[in-house]
Amino acid sequence: MIAEHKGEIPVVILLLPFIGGIATGLYWPGVDMLALAITAAVLFSIFVFLNLGYSKFSVYKSKWIGGMLIYPILFLAGWLISIHHNQLRRADHFSKQQAQFLVVCINSEPVVKGEWTRFTAEVSSTISNNKVRNSSGTLLIAIKDELARNLFYGEQLLVPAKYTIIDPPFNPGEFNYKQYLAHKNVYHQAYLFPKHYKITGSGFGNGLIAAALNSRQQLVKKLYSNMHDTTAIAVASTLILGYKADLSNDVMQAYSKTGTIHILSVSGGHVAILYVVLAWALSFLNGHKKGKIIRVVVIILLIWLYALLTGLSPAVCRAALMISFLIVGKTAGRYVNPLNVLACSAFALLLYDPFLITDVGFQLSYLAVAGLIIFEPIINQFASSKNRVADYLWKATSVSTAAQAITFPLSAFYFHQLPVYFLISNLIIMIPVTVIMYSGLLLLMLPQIPVVSNLLGLILEKSILIMNKLLGFIEHLPYASISKIWLTNTEHLLLYLIIVTFFYLLYNRRRKWLLAAALFATLLFSISISIKKINSDSTQSITFLNLKKHSGIVFKNGNNGVVLTDITDTDKVFKYSIQPGLDSNRITNYIICGFDKNLQNEYLLKRGGLVQFRNKRLMILNHKPPAWSIPSTLRLDYIYIRENASVDLRSLITKQVIVDASNSDRYISVLTANQVNYQSLKRNKSIIINSNR
Structure with a gap:
């Protein structure tokens, strides 16, 4: 529309x-x-x-x-x-006060991953020399302690005031976790161990949120008691309750690659199904004098309780606000423009938290609904059928296409991939998702009745397993997704300009100047992509990575590369800190080589610690002495030091000494004392050296 x-x-x-x-x-x-x-x-x-x-x-x-x-x-x-x-602007922010201890209140549901328990906490006061001062600010806390698994929302802790500023991304293409947390008003983090913290009380959080989190935990336990497959339970918890703690990365990847990741986020579709269930359950009130008003109030109240139960994500808040406005407008007999309702809900949420504008879920949710309102009627008009099944399938196709068209540039910009078979995936899962939502809601809403609850649990579990198998099959089809898409801000905006003008031309073909604008935007987009590819294919560079306790060097020769590192490609550090750089730099063919291995190809020769990359010569030194003595006349472009290597650098001829993050602070201070001219990767961004010349 x-x-x-x-x-x-x-x-x-x-x-x-x-x-x-x-x-x-x-x-x-x-x-x-x-x-x-x-x-x-x-x-x-x-x-x-x-x-x-x-x-x-x-x-x-x-x-x-x-x-x-x-x-x-x-x-x-x-x-x-x-x-x-912005909390950092407040005069009483805890980072602006000298303190020995912080009094904090857990303001999010603690998440256990491996040995660590993570959560955010609101700082209420600082303590210094037994003097207590009121304070503010949010702190990200990670605790490595078995007892921390029992922490819950609203508990008050006394923790040492030993925190650090959250690190920015150090390596090319790395996720900007610092910016992500800053947009949630979190700028500092603390790592704690046993006996580093003390529980001083409980019940300091919002009572309504505490009750909702406790209820969600009880409902998750109900799923566990009526279902058996852990993967199915994790999907059900995520899809119905917004509880993602048990969801594996493999399952997330399967849904992402097939273009169905949206169903794992409680949003408009889930709220709409809940509304249908509630409207049917409360339909008996329509016969009473004030039954319609009571019905509307109860439905809106229960929808917001569900939103609270699922974590008040931007998507579910948007859906709850919109459906509340629409229900009220319909009851009052007023016509409500859906775009205005959408904008009103955005106004309300942004007034509460303006930083939501940076949230990917907020952006995708609002764009998807805007696409459905504006683009879906344009697509739907191109076909119609008197056959009810064919007409329903076409409407479902137009809905999926409209949502995907408007969100594709944003998804490509953030997630760097495009699902190819999204239409097939979304059509296939329509029936399983409907069965899952209705059976899941009935299971959770009804009291525990052994026969009925077990039957609903069985239906829920089998529906999820069938859906997972279907999506797994599609995920492994040839060309299931186009990955490694890296767009610049300009390309991202140009892509939106192309899509919007294209759809407007479908709506109104008389605006010929729009065709020229669309073609010009397409030309600029193509030129930008081509220039990036030409530059990437002709670039040779060396990137010294900051991997903290590990070491890594990437040698790029066009779209080929060699990764020298002490970790494997299955390691989380590789996937988080190395792989994005390879993808963003268009290194499609690469070899992973350990520091203790030798390697030779057309552009790189490695023998022991000596590396010749085109016209650059590099010596890698670690705690193990080389098998051969280093000639004092050996000319090197770079010396790379890792693992506190013991060597007299003054005898070597080199342009640059690079000390990686695996070296200790004490070792680096010794280098400084000996007046060694070096560049340190510790707490610094990676060093990129162009080797074309």
Whole structure:
């Protein structure tokens, strides 16, 4: 549904400058809030004054004045809210206070991964020399202790004030975890061990959230008691309750590659099914005098309780807000434009937390719904059938295509892949997902009745296993997904421009200038991709990686490469810190070689610790002395030191000494004391050296 005039979608138009202000506040948070507030107040006062004297001053003759004022007011409001939400700007933030201990309250559900228990905690006060000061801020805490597995939301802890700033990405293509957490107002982290913390109380969190988390745990236990397959239980917990702690990476990968990852996020579809169940269950109220109002209130209340139960993710909050607005509007007999409802829900969520604008789930959820509202009718008009089954399948196809078309650029930008068989996958899982949701909701809503609960559990489990097998089959089909897609910000925006203009041309073919715009955007996109490929194929470089306790060097020769490292490609560190760099640099053919191995190909020769890469010569030194003595006349371009190598560097002729992160702080301080000129990778970004010349 494309609006013919902006008057049909006023909330959408007003939302845009507000979002622009929030984005500005995210990238320029250091602006004086007082100056912004005064400017916004002056503009708002003028706006109110003109509205009060609308007739007296003949403002109706110059309607543009209202727009000229309201847009900057909303922009400044978004900017102010964004800056105010930034906890680092607060004077009482714990990082701005000298302290020996912190009093913190766990404000998220602790997640156990391996030996570590992780959670975020709100700092309420700092303690220094037995003096307590009120404080604020959020701290990410990881505890390596068996007893920490029993921690829960709302518990208060006393922890030492030994925390560090969260590290930025050190290597090419690496996920920016620092920025991700900053957008959640988390800037510091602490690692604790047994006896490093003390529980000082409980019940300090929000009582409603605590009750919801406790209820969710009880419902997860109910799934475990009525189902047997752990994978099916994990999928059911995620799909119905939003509980992802037990979900494996392999299952996530299968859903991602087939374009069905959206069903593992509790969102609009889940809320819609819940609404259908509740509307049917409460239909008996329609016969009473005030039954309709009671029915609406109960449905909205239960939908929000479900949203709370599933963790209040941006997607489920958007769905709950939209369906609440639509139910109220329908009950009142008013026509409600779905785009306005969508914009109203975005306004409400961003007022509560402006940083949600950076959340991938928030972006995908709103784009998908916008695509369904705007693009789906355009696609659906191209075919129709009197056969109910064929017509239903076509509508399902148009829905899936519209959602995928609008979210594809964002998915490619963040996740670097495109599922090829998304239409087949989404059509195939329609029936299993419907059965899963209805049987799962009935199982959890009904009391435990052995025969009924076991039967519902069996139906739920078998439906999930069948769905997993179908998706597993599609995942392993040839060309199931196009991976290693790395878009720049400009390419990302160009792709959206191409898609939007293409769909508008399908809607209105008379706008010929749009065709020229679409073709020009496509040309720019193609040129950008081609230039990247040409540059990548002709580049030779050496990248010294920062892998903390491990070591790694990547030699790039066009789209070929050699990775020297002490870890395997199945290691988590390789997948997190090395693989993204290989993919983003278009190194499609690479060899992994250990530091103790020899290697020879057309562009690289390695013998022991000596490496010749095209016109560059590198010596790798570690704690083990080389089998041969190092001639003092040997000319080297680089010396790479790992594992606290014992060697007299003054006797070697080299341009640059590189010390990797596997060396101790004490060893690096000795190098400094001996006046060795070096570059350290420890807590620093990787060093990239172009070897073309």
